[in-house]
Amino acid sequence: MNTMKREQLSASMEDYLEVIYHLSDSGMVARSKDIADGLGVSRASVTGALRVLSEKELINYKPYGVVTLTDKGRVEADKIVRRHRVLESFFVDILGLDAITAKESACRAEHALGQQVIGRLRDYIEFITARVDGDIAVEFKQFYREKQVPDA
Amino acid sequence: MNTMKREQLSASMEDYLEVIYHLSDSGMVARSKDIADGLGVSRASVTGALRVLSEKELINYKPYGVVTLTDKGRVEADKIVRRHRVLESFFVDILGLDAITAKESACRAEHALGQQVIGRLRDYIEFITARVDGDIAVEFKQFYREKQVPDA
DNA sequence: TTGACAAGTTAGACACGACTAACTATATTA
DNA sequence: TAATATAGTTAGTCGTGTCTAACTTGTCAA
Numbered sequence: 001m002n003t004m005k006r007e008q009l010s011a012s013m014e015d016y017l018e019v020i021y022h023l024s025d026s027g028m029v030a031r032s033k034d035i036a037d038g039l040g041v042s043r044a045s046v047t048g049a050l051r052v053l054s055e056k057e058l059i060n061y062k063p064y065g066v067v068t069l070t071d072k073g074r075v076e077a078d079k080i081v082r083r084h085r086v087l088e089s090f091f092v093d094i095l096g097l098d099a100i101t102a103k104e105s106a107c108r109a110e111h112a113l114g115q116q117v118i119g120r121l122r123d124y125i126e127f128i129t130a131r132v133d134g135d136i137a138v139e140f141k142q143f144y145r146e147k148q149v150p151d152a
Numbered sequence: 153m154n155t156m157k158r159e160q161l162s163a164s165m166e167d168y169l170e171v172i173y174h175l176s177d178s179g180m181v182a183r184s185k186d187i188a189d190g191l192g193v194s195r196a197s198v199t200g201a202l203r204v205l206s207e208k209e210l211i212n213y214k215p216y217g218v219v220t221l222t223d224k225g226r227v228e229a230d231k232i233v234r235r236h237r238v239l240e241s242f243f244v245d246i247l248g249l250d251a252i253t254a255k256e257s258a259c260r261a262e263h264a265l266g267q268q269v270i271g272r273l274r275d276y277i278e279f280i281t282a283r284v285d286g287d288i289a290v291e292f293k294q295f296y297r298e299k300q301v302p303d304a
Numbered sequence: 305t306t307g308a309c310a311a312g313t314t315a316g317a318c319a320c321g322a323c324t325a326a327c328t329a330t331a332t333t334a
Numbered sequence: 335t336a337a338t339a340t341a342g343t344t345a346g347t348c349g350t351g352t353c354t355a356a357c358t359t360g361t362c363a364a
Contacts, residue, residue, distance in 0.1 A: 112260035
């Protein structure tokens with residue numbers, strides 16, 4: 001029955017997990033230094049976070065050892081990464097925001113929105129993207145450009 | 153030249169300011185008790201927050217006195233409330249989420265998204281809402297309903 | 305006008321997440 | 335293989351935001 005721990009991950013811990021996921025993803029082993037660099041945080045902070053994630057059984061971790069995701073950790077990281085991707089896609093493909101703003105905003109908002117909102121957002125992107133009668137993204141781009149410079 | 157303090161408000165302080173704004177809005181004086189109830193926080197926490205907001209010159213506050221927004225505070229609160237409203241509107245009017253989920257999500261996301269994203273979102277709502285060729289919100293509602301129950 | 309209750313404050317504790325400085329382990333390489 | 339550089343950990347501190355318990359102030363009704 002899985003002990004039913006209510007332990008929601010904090011935004012910080014989600015960030016750590018996400019970076020570990022991406023580092024593992026790109027073939028490399030997730031090293032403490034890389035995690036620190038990836039999050040702009042001290043190595044000492046990483047050590048603390050690794051202990052927490054390890055206690056929650058989301059990563060395999062021994063002091064001075066390599067860091068890998070457990071199955072449970074991969075599932076969690078997957079959820080986070082998916083949330084991130086949906087948001088980033090929405091910001092770029094629907095709102096037409098630049099890549100940097102989109103990524104930064106997704107990073108911050110991904111911790112604040114639940115599965116219901118993200119799921120609906122995913123549906124919305126699909127819905128808008130799949131429409132055949134006119135390209136709404138293009139039309140919207142024109143709309144807000146005209147708005148920005150009302151009479152230039 | 154306004155001392156140019158870079159002091160961004162924390163999410164918590166934004167919440168306090170927002171509640172004070174709404175309490176003042178509805179004619180009443182913002183009492184510590186009401187702020188506490190509004191945020192689901194102890195009265196002691198409110199006292200601490202009021203001191204902080206007072207130091208930042210966002211509220212007028214003396215121990216045991218009434219709390220009112222300064223001009224600067226009203227400007228800040230206004231920004232926060234506007235962000236909140238744009239998000240809530242997006243969640244309800246575009247994504248078709250229920251009022252409760254929309255409000256809760258807006259409360260959490262409003263601290264994570266900057267003016268650029270919120271502004272673009274506002275434009276998007278306007279753009280979609282103003283379209284004459286078909287009601288996209290209604291079409292989308294149909295879309296995700298069919299999606300939820302693929303063959304029921 | 306005073307006594308009781310409600311509202312507000314203070315003091316002290318705690319959790320979280322970050323930091324620096326100093327130490328230890330591991331790797332590299334001469 | 336021994337010296338050294340790099341990576342990782344530990345210990346201790348800090349800021350933020352929360353809490354409870356105890357105290358103070360304010361208010362209102364008898």
